Amino acid sequence: MIGVLVLTGFLGSGKTTLLRHLLAQPQFSRTAVIINEFGEIGLDHELIETSTDHFIALTTGCLCCKLRSDLIATLEDMLRRRDEGAVPAFTRVVIETSGLADPAPILQTLMTDANLAGRLMFSGLITTVDAFNGAGTLEREAISVKQVALADRLILTKSDLAQSGAAQLGARLARLNRLAPLFTADHGCVDPNVFEIDSSNTSAKWSRELVSGQSDLDHVHDCKIQTWTIVRNEPIHAVTLSLFLEALAEHCGADMLRLKGIVHIAQSPDRPAVIHGVQHVFHPLEWLPRWPSEDRRSRIVVVGRRIPRRWIELLLTAIQMEVQEVGALTMIANA
Amino acid sequence: MSDPGKDIVAELLAQSLIAWGLDGAVQTTSDGAILLSCNGRNIRVQAAAPNLPFRWMVTVDHHARGAISLVAVLRRLRIALDPNYAANPVHVAFPRTPS
Numbered sequence: 001m002i003g004v005l006v007l008t009g010f011l012g013s014g015k016t017t018l019l020r021h022l023l024a025q026p027q028f029s030r031t032a033v034i035i036n037e038f039g040e041i042g043l044d045h046e047l048i049e050t051s052t053d054h055f056i057a058l059t060t061g062c063l064c065c066k067l068r069s070d071l072i073a074t075l076e077d078m079l080r081r082r083d084e085g086a087v088p089a090f091t092r093v094v095i096e097t098s099g100l101a102d103p104a105p106i107l108q109t110l111m112t113d114a115n116l117a118g119r120l121m122f123s124g125l126i127t128t129v130d131a132f133n134g135a136g137t138l139e140r141e142a143i144s145v146k147q148v149a150l151a152d153r154l155i156l157t158k159s160d161l162a163q164s165g166a167a168q169l170g171a172r173l174a175r176l177n178r179l180a181p182l183f184t185a186d187h188g189c190v191d192p193n194v195f196e197i198d199s200s201n202t203s204a205k206w207s208r209e210l211v212s213g214q215s216d217l218d219h220v221h222d223c224k225i226q227t228w229t230i231v232r233n234e235p236i237h238a239v240t241l242s243l244f245l246e247a248l249a250e251h252c253g254a255d256m257l258r259l260k261g262i263v264h265i266a267q268s269p270d271r272p273a274v275i276h277g278v279q280h281v282f283h284p285l286e287w288l289p290r291w292p293s294e295d296r297r298s299r300i301v302v303v304g305r306r307i308p309r310r311w312i313e314l315l316l317t318a319i320q321m322e323v324q325e326v327g328a329l330t331m332i333a334n335a
Numbered sequence: 336m337s338d339p340g341k342d343i344v345a346e347l348l349a350q351s352l353i354a355w356g357l358d359g360a361v362q363t364t365s366d367g368a369i370l371l372s373c374n375g376r377n378i379r380v381q382a383a384a385p386n387l388p389f390r391w392m393v394t395v396d397h398h399a400r401g402a403i404s405l406v407a408v409l410r411r412l413r414i415a416l417d418p419n420y421a422a423n424p425v426h427v428a429f430p431r432t433p434s
Binding site: 271319321 | 390404
């Protein structure tokens with residue numbers, strides 16, 4: 001039987017960072033990964049270093065709402081290709097859900113699909129919680145409460161950013177889920193043994209509730225949350241990107257749930273910049289050593305509430321024009 | 336700013352009102368200015384004179400102030416129009432581009 005681990009956690013809570021660290025561990029070699037992103041263009045898979053031992057599949061759309069059949073099809077396809085020798089003989093599957101996913105139907109699918117049951121075994125649900133934004137997210141986002149409540153393990157991330165409130169957050173998490181032990185990740189690093197879960201104990205309670213449909217946790221999906229992808233074919237000036245991010249953070253605030261992107265900076269044609277933002281917080285920009293694929297377009301994904309797409313597009317375009325114009329004027333003045 | 340540029344800025348300002356949940360109107364004038372009316376206030380946005388150290392002048396109820404960028408223009412408008420807005424300028428600094 002091949003164990004299936006589900007990794008969930010609200011937008012920006014550090015799932016991909018954790019996964020990236022995990023896949024670098026020897027005991028997680030020969031792992032197949034399914035990444036589900038709630039957006040038009042997936043990016044997370046490009047942020048994870050692949051090796052010949054790993055195999056990554058990507059789904060877009062929200063697994064919990066519409067695409068459970070996609071998950072089954074993806075898993076069946078992975079198993080078929082494994083049997084044919086077309087992909088490495090993985091011994092473990094990790095599903096990274098989108099930050100907006102309700103994990104319950106995913107677990108249901110893994111536990112009840114007859115075709116998968118003989119070969120795959122749900123081995124546990126890991127939920128990441130952002131120590132900096134986690135308390136506020138739990139207040140605002142019902143889905144994050146459910147992600148915590150269903151977990152077999154809770155992993156506190158970004159504790160280096162949280163100045164205070166860790167104890168209150170820990171107490172809140174304990175109230176929501178007293179069965180799940182809480183671990184702390186240090187910049188995405190956590191003891192890999194945390195992921196070795198004896199599902200016969202910890203998931204038994206949830207398994208019974210979910211399969212019988214008697215869970216008292218509602219299926220929640222916040223329909224006000226939308227995802228927009230901004231694509232630019234031409235390189236973006238570093239000043240343009242700075243001003244754009246400043247304006248987004250200033251005017252959208254808590255409504256900007258998540259921003260991530262791979263950006264072709266004009267001043268760095270060979271090394272793309274990776275940007276991450278959660279609400280008011282932007283993480284330090286990362287320079288990738290090289291482009292992960294032939295696609296060198298800038299792609300910025302914004303997940304937010306009540307943020308008009310047209311406004312985001314115009315904001316970037318207008319700032320681009322202004323920066324170009326100022327640059328041209330400077331050149332004329334210096335000539 | 337060029338005419339296409341002015342049109343984009345005018346549409347950006349109109350979309351900004353929508354993004355901020357405000358009802359208002361935006362129109363351009365023949366002398367290159369953009370006029371906003373919202374919450375009983377009239378605001379004029381126009382390119383600053385070349386001898387000024389600003390790119391834009393934002394006039395709110397006859398009080399004119401300079402703005403160094405479109406981002407600064409948006410901030411001035413939001414402060415003037417949105418009573419619930421707590422100005423909290425964010426500055427994003429980039430590390431040096433890799434060599």
